[in-house]
Amino acid sequence: MNLISYFIRKLTETEVWKSVFRHGYTDTPRNRALQTLSNVWLHLHPVKVPKHAVKIRFTWCLGGLTFFIFLFLTVTGVLLMFYYVPDVNRAYADMIDLMYVVPLGRLLRTSHRWAGHAMVITVCFHMLRVFLTGSYKAPRQFNWVLGVLLLVLTFLLSFTGYLLPWDQLGYWAIMVGTNMGAATPVMGYQGPFAELLGVKINNDIRFALLGGTQIDAPSLLRAYVWHCIGIPIIAGALMILHFWRVRKDGGISGPL
Amino acid sequence: MANNVKEKEAYSGNLYTSKRDFFTLAGWAVFLVTGLVYTLKLFGPKNIGGFFFPKVLFEPSPVFSVGLPADFVPGTVTTLKARKIFIVREGNSFKAISVICQHLGCAVHWTKEKNIFECPCHGSKYYKNGVNFAGPAPRPLYHFDVSVADDGKLVVNTEKIVPINTELVV
Ligand code: HEM
Numbered sequence: 167m168n169l170i171s172y173f174i175r176k177l178t179e180t181e182v183w184k185s186v187f188r189h190g191y192t193d194t195p196r197n198r199a200l201q202t203l204s205n206v207w208l209h210l211h212p213v214k215v216p217k218h219a220v221k222i223r224f225t226w227c228l229g230g231l232t233f234f235i236f237l238f239l240t241v242t243g244v245l246l247m248f249y250y251v252p253d254v255n256r257a258y259a260d261m262i263d264l265m266y267v268v269p270l271g272r273l274l275r276t277s278h279r280w281a282g283h284a285m286v287i288t289v290c291f292h293m294l295r296v297f298l299t300g301s302y303k304a305p306r307q308f309n310w311v312l313g314v315l316l317l318v319l320t321f322l323l324s325f326t327g328y329l330l331p332w333d334q335l336g337y338w339a340i341m342v343g344t345n346m347g348a349a350t351p352v353m354g355y356q357g358p359f360a361e362l363l364g365v366k367i368n369n370d371i372r373f374a375l376l377g378g379t380q381i382d383a384p385s386l387l388r389a390y391v392w393h394c395i396g397i398p399i400i401a402g403a404l405m406i407l408h409f410w411r412v413r414k415d416g417g418i419s420g421p422l
Numbered sequence: 423m424a425n426n427v428k429e430k431e432a433y434s435g436n437l438y439t440s441k442r443d444f445f446t447l448a449g450w451a452v453f454l455v456t457g458l459v460y461t462l463k464l465f466g467p468k469n470i471g472g473f474f475f476p477k478v479l480f481e482p483s484p485v486f487s488v489g490l491p492a493d494f495v496p497g498t499v500t501t502l503k504a505r506k507i508f509i510v511r512e513g514n515s516f517k518a519i520s521v522i523c524q525h526l527g528c529a530v531h532w533t534k535e536k537n538i539f540e541c542p543c544h545g546s547k548y549y550k551n552g553v554n555f556a557g558p559a560p561r562p563l564y565h566f567d568v569s570v571a572d573d574g575k576l577v578v579n580t581e582k583i584v585p586i587n588t589e590l591v592v
Pocket residue numbers: 225226227228229230231232233236289292293296301302306309310311312313314316317320405408412417418419
């Protein structure tokens with residue numbers, strides 16, 4: 167017995183232990199605050215929250231769920247990148263290989279796809295919750311604006327990812343989607359006011375998305391780079407701002 | 423206090439009160455101008471050389487030969503899948519009609535039994551002359567310019583869209 171407590175004491179007195187667990191378990195208000203403040207993962211949280219803020223049925227944790235799914239997608243997505251090459255001659259075959267020859271590949275690909283759908287759903291419900299609880303009102307207007315940007319970025323992630331398998335479904339979805347871009351006023355060559363600014367098939371927004379006048383190798387590469395690097399970085403940066411604003415606007419809004 | 427002295431100088435209305443202020447301004451100016459130029463070059467439109475608009479495209483030429491008039495049987499619609507066009511021959515008249523649906527860009531196909539073009543995506547239908555009559559398509563299929571080259575072969579130019587009653591009689 168004495169030996170065990172001796173070793174425990176030795177262990178808890180090492181530099182390493184004390185670097186990880188800086189504040190022990192002493193249950194005083196001050197120590198509890200310190201436990202949160204001095205931990206890199208926990209310091210994003212307030213040390214104290216009002217009672218209403220922990221009520222599940224106010225937020226339904228929808229924003230949190232969206233963020234969790236985003237992290238899940240990042241991990242599974244990076245793993246997919248070990249096997250997937252964004253080349254028109256390889257992309258589809260790589261997806262088939264993932265399904266049949268890569269250990270865990272089918273689970274990986276399927277869960278990345280389902281999680282992608284899930285994120286679009288949870289982000290919409292999160293927005294609905296924020297709207298129904300009136301949480302967009304002052305002082306949270308700016309966070310609503312950040313939220314709208316995150317919504318658009320979530321859609322763009324879903325859209326760019328759709329092309330990557332280079333299958334019929336994705337190909338025609340991108341055909342329809344980018345042609346909607348072509349019909350956008352001013353920016354698209356088929357949209358209103360296009361002639362006015364000399365917007366043509368080879369200089370409009372659709373062209374910038376596809377890297378050409380038709381869906382081809384450059385389009386697949388562009389979708390890949392935006393999907394795996396560009397948009398996640400922008401969305402990640404905006405999420406940091408989003409969470410920071412939740413804190414600075416006084417934490418989660420209260421019941422009306 | 424040094425700070426107070428500096429503030430008074432800064433508010434005296436003269437831009438170049440001190441060397442320090444000048445360099446602060448110059449530094450910001452260089453930073454902002456460089457940032458602006460690069461942002462424009464990166465996300466700007468084609469005419470200022472925007473990064474997302476390459477100068478050369480590795481795409482099939484919009485002008486191509488489709489073969490001799492005799493290769494097409496009178497009264498038929500021939501689908502040239504790789505070229506994304508139909509060649510419609512009626513007696514001695516030829517038309518090149520785009521396969522691209524005018525709704526949102528799917529490829530329509532020729533349904534011989536019904537004598538119409540049909541789109542698989544959202545059900546748009548077009549008559550043999552390319553005029554839409556059902557589904558969400560807002561306008562007729564594009565008709566492209568057809569001409570005869572020196573070697574007697576038909577040449578289609580998909581950059582030239584012509585009115586739907588245009589036909590080439592050979
Ligand atoms: C990538 C997408 C998004 C993520 C990861 C995200 C994440 C979060 C999280 C974790 C919270 C804390 C409260 C909660 O869980 O409900 C929150 C709050 C909030 N979100 Fe989002 N969000 C996203 C998109 C949006 C959208 C589309 C809107 C609306 C346009 C929005 C507006 C807000 C507002 C106004 C708050 C503060 C709510 C309050 O104080 O009650 N967010 N968000």
